[in-house]
Amino acid sequence: MKLYYKPGACSMASHIILNELGVSFELDKTDTDSNTTEGGGDFLRISPNGYVPALVTNDGDIITENPAVLQYLADLSRDAGLAPPNGTLARTRLQETLNFLSSELHKSFGPFFSGVELDDARRKKADAGVQRRATHIERSLADGRDFLMGDTFTVADAYAFVVLNWTRFVGVSLDAHPKTQAYVARISARPASIKAMIAEGLMEQAA
Numbered sequence: 001m002k003l004y005y006k007p008g009a010c011s012m013a014s015h016i017i018l019n020e021l022g023v024s025f026e027l028d029k030t031d032t033d034s035n036t037t038e039g040g041g042d043f044l045r046i047s048p049n050g051y052v053p054a055l056v057t058n059d060g061d062i063i064t065e066n067p068a069v070l071q072y073l074a075d076l077s078r079d080a081g082l083a084p085p086n087g088t089l090a091r092t093r094l095q096e097t098l099n100f101l102s103s104e105l106h107k108s109f110g111p112f113f114s115g116v117e118l119d120d121a122r123r124k125k126a127d128a129g130v131q132r133r134a135t136h137i138e139r140s141l142a143d144g145r146d147f148l149m150g151d152t153f154t155v156a157d158a159y160a161f162v163v164l165n166w167t168r169f170v171g172v173s174l175d176a177h178p179k180t181q182a183y184v185a186r187i188s189a190r191p192a193s194i195k196a197m198i199a200e201g202l203m204e205q206a207a
């Protein structure tokens, strides 16, 4: 398998899951401005919409869109328990959460990454958008659960972690969401997350 990624971008969720699975895979660093990749390909031939993640499977199929890539990876190993079985209510709940992460939480960061300098009013509005979605995460964790779907780590946690971690880079505070802060620290400390962050240059290898 090959994962097209950008350092620290949403594609890092799939990178974390590949590490969790312990399967062999290649990475190809992508520049979505020039649509080129370190491997030398024309990225638009891989992902015509020009964004990561894009996963090339061992059979040569190309999968895009975070919720689809993450569920494809989870379904490679029932034993890894990264998603409940298809056809169950628990799987529908996971899909509900992945859709929230993709279309609500992830997209609420759009203004910060638009390339346009945000004036105070726009920054405040963008911050409020993230806070509103973080409130939903905080509510989901209110019963003391360790992970978004309950007691078990799933692909939703990798995606939520990567997106919530962007708050550190864009200057959004999670202080109003203490359970969410602890959750981010918890997922960040997983060996698979640390390995992905080191490989993508977000973290230094411990001496």
Ligand SMILES: N[C@@H](CCC(=O)N[C@@H](CS)C(=O)NCC(=O)O)C(=O)O
Pocket (backbone or CB within 6 Å): 006, 009, 010, 011, 032, 033, 050, 051, 052, 053, 064, 065, 066, 067, 102
């Ligand atoms: N709907 C897509 C959105 C993916 C996305 O927003 N990718 C960002 C990185 S987090 C990207 O590659 N942006 C570059 C661009 O849009 O040019 C998904 O869920 O996979």
